Amino acid sequence: MQQPTIDLDMPQQLTLYLHKLSPYSHRIELALAEANVKYKAHQVDLFNKPTWFAAKVNPIGKVPAITYGGPDVDPTEPSSLSFKLAESNVILQFVAELYPESGLLPKDPVERAKVLFFMDTVDRHFDKPGNEWMYGRTESYEGYLKGVEMIQGLLSESGEFAVGDRYTIADACIAPLLSRLKITYETDIGAFPVGQGTKLGGELKAPKYAKFMKYAQAMLERQSLRDTNDEAYLADTWKTLITERRV
Ligand SMILES: N[C@@H](CCC(=O)N[C@@H](CS)C(=O)NCC(=O)O)C(=O)O
Numbered sequence: 001m002q003q004p005t006i007d008l009d010m011p012q013q014l015t016l017y018l019h020k021l022s023p024y025s026h027r028i029e030l031a032l033a034e035a036n037v038k039y040k041a042h043q044v045d046l047f048n049k050p051t052w053f054a055a056k057v058n059p060i061g062k063v064p065a066i067t068y069g070g071p072d073v074d075p076t077e078p079s080s081l082s083f084k085l086a087e088s089n090v091i092l093q094f095v096a097e098l099y100p101e102s103g104l105l106p107k108d109p110v111e112r113a114k115v116l117f118f119m120d121t122v123d124r125h126f127d128k129p130g131n132e133w134m135y136g137r138t139e140s141y142e143g144y145l146k147g148v149e150m151i152q153g154l155l156s157e158s159g160e161f162a163v164g165d166r167y168t169i170a171d172a173c174i175a176p177l178l179s180r181l182k183i184t185y186e187t188d189i190g191a192f193p194v195g196q197g198t199k200l201g202g203e204l205k206a207p208k209y210a211k212f213m214k215y216a217q218a219m220l221e222r223q224s225l226r227d228t229n230d231e232a233y234l235a236d237t238w239k240t241l242i243t244e245r246r247v
Helices: 023-034 051-056 088-098 109-134 142-154 169-187 196-203 207-221 223-228 231-243
Strands: 014-018 040-043 065-068 083-086
Touching: 014 023, 023 088, 023 169, 023 223, 065 088, 083 088, 088 109, 088 169, 109 142, 109 169, 142 196, 142 207, 169 196, 169 207, 169 231, 207 223
Parallel strands: 014 040
Antiparallel strands: 014 065, 065 083
């Protein structure tokens, strides 16, 4: 796909292609809300994907994806003149760099590296084992709990934010997963043996996970998350998909 050049001195349109069930899409909604950016959102039906999406936006066919710049068109008719980008963590970094005044990515190289390392750890050691367990590919949540410990070890000293003393894309990266983790242990919905979700919830109450749980709670109370989260929708849809074995 040929990518055009975009004039950064001009205000440009931004369109986010998402699905409300997708935690990776949710990451971008959070970053855009935190940066106070106006954008167009378009839900892609992942269970009946329109052909134009892979052809014109993301050849991999996954959400999230964005278009930036080019004419202000209907999202179902993306322009060849807009820049297309996929992969949630790459989009997070792009958004943070487009809107530096948001503070979503620190200027200091060490703090910046901490943010990017935190995001990498989330994907490799928290999201991956979490998915394996929730989708029934492994019976034990031990790997997931190890990820919790790893994330806890990386949290800022105060434990208020992932890195430093303000909200960054590291927080936007993990917050959607924390929201889904809470639903899992509160509702026991998942492709694991019955009772495993609530059992995990019980284990997470142990003092050794207190810093992680306090951080998770703070992330869930954040306004940007409240404005973009729909727990009931997530729980219902997730339950239907698991019951119908569609995931
Ligand atoms: N590594 C990607 C993962 C994106 C992803 O897996 N998206 C899922 C929704 S959660 C998707 O679009 N699935 C549809 C498909 O695979 O056809 C990211 O971080 O953006």
